[in-house]
Amino acid sequence: MKLTRAQKIEKEAKPTIDALKAKHKECMICGWPRIGPRYKGPGHLSSIVAHEIANGACRLAARGKPFATLILCGDCNSNAVTDKATWPAERQLAVLLRKAPEDYDLTAYNQIAIRKIHQEDVDTWLTN
Numbered sequence: 001m002k003l004t005r006a007q008k009i010e011k012e013a014k015p016t017i018d019a020l021k022a023k024h025k026e027c028m029i030c031g032w033p034r035i036g037p038r039y040k041g042p043g044h045l046s047s048i049v050a051h052e053i054a055n056g057a058c059r060l061a062a063r064g065k066p067f068a069t070l071i072l073c074g075d076c077n078s079n080a081v082t083d084k085a086t087w088p089a090e091r092q093l094a095v096l097l098r099k100a101p102e103d104y105d106l107t108a109y110n111q112i113a114i115r116k117i118h119q120e121d122v123d124t125w126l127t128n
């Protein structure tokens, strides 16, 4: 059976996503499970997930790209970052720059993102 474009991207992205999860082991925003207060019981937030900073039409292009990925707990992924007013891409990129500077690449990010991000706007969040 022929894979859809999304299935093909998912298959290609999996090794990178698995490697990122193995490398970070905790939520880049709240620190769960090691230091975060958000754990609410077995099963509720029992895994960390890969979150694409570029979403909407760009999400598939961002899947499995370390420069566009945050490793988050279920809570931050489902609640925090869905609020774009509080968590714009600039702020998410600042988290990536702090937690995984080796994966941060704004030029590469801007090649897949529709809304281009300026470094000064990411820098603003580094101090907040």
Ligand SMILES: [Zn+2]
Pocket: 027, 028, 029, 030, 031, 032, 036, 038, 072, 073, 074, 075, 076, 077
């Ligand atoms: Zn979290």
